[in-house]
Amino acid sequence: xHLHSDDFDDRQPIPAALAFGQPGANGEPCVFAANRNPxxxxxxxxxxTRSFALLCIDxxxxxxxxxxxxxxxxxxxxxxxxxxxHWLLVDVPAQAREVAQGACSDGVVAHGKREPEGxxxxxxxxxxxxxxxxxxxxxxxxxxxxxxxxxxxxxELVHHYRFVLHALDVPSLDLPARFTLADVRKAMHGxxxxxxxxxxxxxxxxxxxx
Numbered sequence: 001x002h003l004h005s006d007d008f009d010d011r012q013p014i015p016a017a018l019a020f021g022q023p024g025a026n027g028e029p030c031v032f033a034a035n036r037n038p039x040x041x042x043x044x045x046x047x048x049t050r051s052f053a054l055l056c057i058d059x060x061x062x063x064x065x066x067x068x069x070x071x072x073x074x075x076x077x078x079x080x081x082x083x084x085x086h087w088l089l090v091d092v093p094a095q096a097r098e099v100a101q102g103a104c105s106d107g108v109v110a111h112g113k114r115e116p117e118g119x120x121x122x123x124x125x126x127x128x129x130x131x132x133x134x135x136x137x138x139x140x141x142x143x144x145x146x147x148x149x150x151x152x153x154x155x156e157l158v159h160h161y162r163f164v165l166h167a168l169d170v171p172s173l174d175l176p177a178r179f180t181l182a183d184v185r186k187a188m189h190g191x192x193x194x195x196x197x198x199x200x201x202x203x204x205x206x207x208x209x210x
Contacts (some may be wrong), residue, residue, distance in 0.1 A: 001045055003165045003196035007038045007101060014038070014149060014161060014200035018101075020108060020129075021150030023204060029069070029153035030204050036102040037087070037146040038200075042165055046193045049094050049167040053188060055181070056087035058149065060159040068152040077156040085181045086161065087146040088125030089118060091172045105146040110138065116145025125179040142178065153204035161200045167193045 008014050016022040022033035040054070061084040067073040089104070096119050104117050104124070116124050129143035151159040166188060173187040203209055 001042060001165065001167055001194040001196040003040065003042045003163065003198045005038050005040050005163075005198060005200075008200045010198055010200075012201065014202045019148040019150060019202060021204060023153075023206065023209075029206075030150065032108045033148070033150075035105055035108045035146075035148050037099065037105040037148070038163075039099065039101040040163060040165075040198070041098040042196060043097065045094075045097075046167050048169055049193055050171045051090075051094055051168050051173075052092035052096065053166040053168060053173065053184060054087065054089040054092065054099075055085070055162075055164045055166075055184065056146065057162050057164070057181070058084040058086060058151070058159050059162055060151070060155075060157055062152065062155065067154065069154060073154060075152050075155040075157070079157075081157075083181070085126075085128045086148060087127060087163075088179065088181060088184055089145070090123050090125070090175065090179075090184060092119050092122045094171070105148070108147070111141030112143035112147075113145050114142075118145065123175070123179075125175070125181070125184060149202035151202060151204055153206075155203070155205055156208075158201050158203045158205075158208055161202060163198045163200070164195055165197075166195045169193055 019033040021030040024031040124145040133139040
């Protein structure tokens with residue numbers, strides 16, 4: 001199976017229009033961006049596929065947040081990293097082969113999107129902005145569907161965003177109404193026929209943006 005995007009090539013930078021945050025025009029380290037989901041298309045689907053699940057995960061999130069976005073400080077590249085979920089899209093119909101740019105997300109929605117758009121019959125889970133904004137009264141809420149990159153602007157490491165498409169042998173996954181990455185991974189176990197990965201990069205660190 002093969003996954004590609006018209007918006008960026010594998011291992012290449014993700015455009016700011018597809019991000020949650022971008023550098024500000026007046027020198028701000030980060031302001032809200034257009035937050036559009038990327039175009040994605042796939043081919044070479046295995047026989048017996050009955051649905052797809054699409055995950056987008058930043059695999060370079062700092063495990064310690066003391067220095068994150070703090071003026072005069074930096075997040076060292078050597079710091080151990082963990083995952084941050086940006087998108088959980090499941091029960092995508094077996095006949096689907098493409099998601100258009102902006103079809104599932106177009107703009108930052110304070111408190112999270114209540115009913116994000118998606119392919120007919122699909123469902124979308126909680127991304128990790130739910131936890132990130134939990135203590136912020138102006139932004140707190142359940143963040144469903146796609147919300148794009150917004151890595152720490154003082155991180156010395158360029159972040160990698162892995163879009164992984166799973167071809168499944170079931171038409172739908174057994175998931176709660178409010179589901180997480182752990183729920184999806186558990187429900188997919190034993191049902192994956194094939195998977196394809198597309199990785200994009202993103203940074204807000206001006207020294208790394210080139």
